[in-house]
Amino acid sequence: MNKKIIALAVAAAAFGTQASAVELYNQDGSTFSIGGHVSVSAKGNSESEVGGTDIIANSPRINFTATQDLGNGFTADARGEYAINYLDGGENAFTTRLGYIGVTHETFGRAVAGTQWSPYYDVAGIADMPIAFANDFLYDNHGALGTGRAEGMVSYRNDIQLGDNLSIFGGLGIQDSQAGFDTRGQVSLGANFADFMVGYSYNAGDRDVNARSENAFSHALSAKYGSYGNGLYVAGVYTMNEYMHTTANYNVDKFTGPVLDESNGIEFIAAYAFANSLNLSINYEAVESSDKAIVDGTVYSQMAFQAEYNITPSFVTFAGYQLDLGNDQNEKENDMWNIGVRYYL
Template identity: 45%
Template sequence: MKIKLLTLAVATTFGAPSFAVQVYEDNSSTFSIGGYVDVGVGEYGDSTEVEVHQVSPRLNIEGTHDIGNGVTVDAKGEWAINYLNGGDNSFTTRLGYIGATHETAGRLVVGTQWTPYYDILGVADQPIAFANDFLYANQGNLGVARGDKMVTYRNGFSFANDMSLDFGLGWQGQKTDMLVDYDDRGQISIAFSALGATLGYVYNGGEVDNEDAESHGVALSYGKYADGIFGALVYADNDNFYPGYYESQQYEAIIAYGLTSGTVFSVNYEFVEGKVTSGTPKTTDFEQSAIQVEHSFTQRFVGFAGYQFDIEDDDDKWSIGGRFFL
């Protein structure tokens, strides 16, 4: 058994390509600028009209520095870009952290970052236009996708060419946001991979307004998105966790097929049900499914089209657009 070499940065999305322009490099340091811009036309998000919209454009800078003894320090800042409306809120923070990675000791990161919870349950969050919704509800405070003011540690072990075991730990301190009190929160994740499949489990727990707010999640995936057959199943069981619900269960499924021509076809399904208060009947928060296609015209430009069926409220959405990687 040997310890698995960790990458220097956790990918912002599992399936999307990642490009950056390296503007500086010497024997021990690098500095790069990256991100992407996307735009679409359709009835998307909260809009009830057909209009031009953006999906999730971003701009980031990243630097690395080898400080010796096998340790590389890296720092990253990333900002969402609101370029269609302009105004004072053109940039909002997505990521901001400093990390340190050692080949055997693992990776430590401090700041606003992608979380161990997302490492496991974000596996189905793949297509450009329509993917996971529940992961982004109150994400910063609960650390379900990106986590604010967080400390994480990750490491992994390889047992053979096709077998590995990875784990992650996360912590967030006390805070008050919008008159809601968040106590210290903790996360732990573990994932086992073999023969192209990965099975993962994650726990996220702490108190919100002096009530236990916790989530147990499991995910099973096979293959790699945009490369042949890919599939994933996600389930989470929550208490006082999903906004507005005393208890909730979340389900996500996706199946996709990527052609060698660069075209990816996918179908995904998402369902959330919960109880508003203890003892009340379960009520569906949302249930939706989407069919989508993406095509990589080049490594840096991807076109996409998708139609999402709102099974619960009959509020269907659709989008046609493109994404350009910087």
């Protein structure tokens, strides 16, 4: 695991994906910081009976991260991250998003235990970038299926540098059994060369479907060029699945439909960030099903045009309009829009 990768791994543990956090302590090889972000936006749709215009929070969170130099090249880190329900209040003001302990070494790699972003997501999440609209199908029961944040997971990752512009990376993950889901495993492999990345991941384990046990598995293939928010960025993800997806759209009804026996997911994004920090993007997403008993065709398909602008490195405005491109479920098309601001701690 080369020094550049270990530095990025520890920085991500300390500060999150946005390079902004408040470091409260740094002494004798120990650090402690607070990070996260809060957002407020107006979100609406073309069908008022579906919900009209709402003021929403766009996945706000706060995290607390500590790191400790263990010596001999090892660094430990621990993170707790919590979703903040600051618009509705009530008893569930905070809910857990992440909670893990990790150990990283520049040669031996990185091991993590707890609720964490999964190795599968390392490969499949490369198009999940814009604030307003992004890769919905990854979040269909993602905590139990390990396609996004994976609950109760032990993982290992490493990145091996083969030259100045070439490295290969891999990851393994095992999840505890949960209600309706047996123990799951996943493996990810890929390569970085210059500004390009290609990757593959396999994710499998049994789940309960209609009072029977079925092997729910996914193959994910992805490729990207560039770095999101820095000039040109292009990325695509294609998944082949059995018993992984439901019939619902995350933006409308949070995946409450029946489980599909076979499905394919696709996500593509092209973005360009100008020198003044204006980032324009277009993304396309669709889920296709061959389950003749439920949906034989398009579950949903959508395309979004989006813009993000950093007024300061910590204060971002964003806007997006998502076109509903239709489905084969006889559901009415419903375009959506979202405009708001985000502040990174």
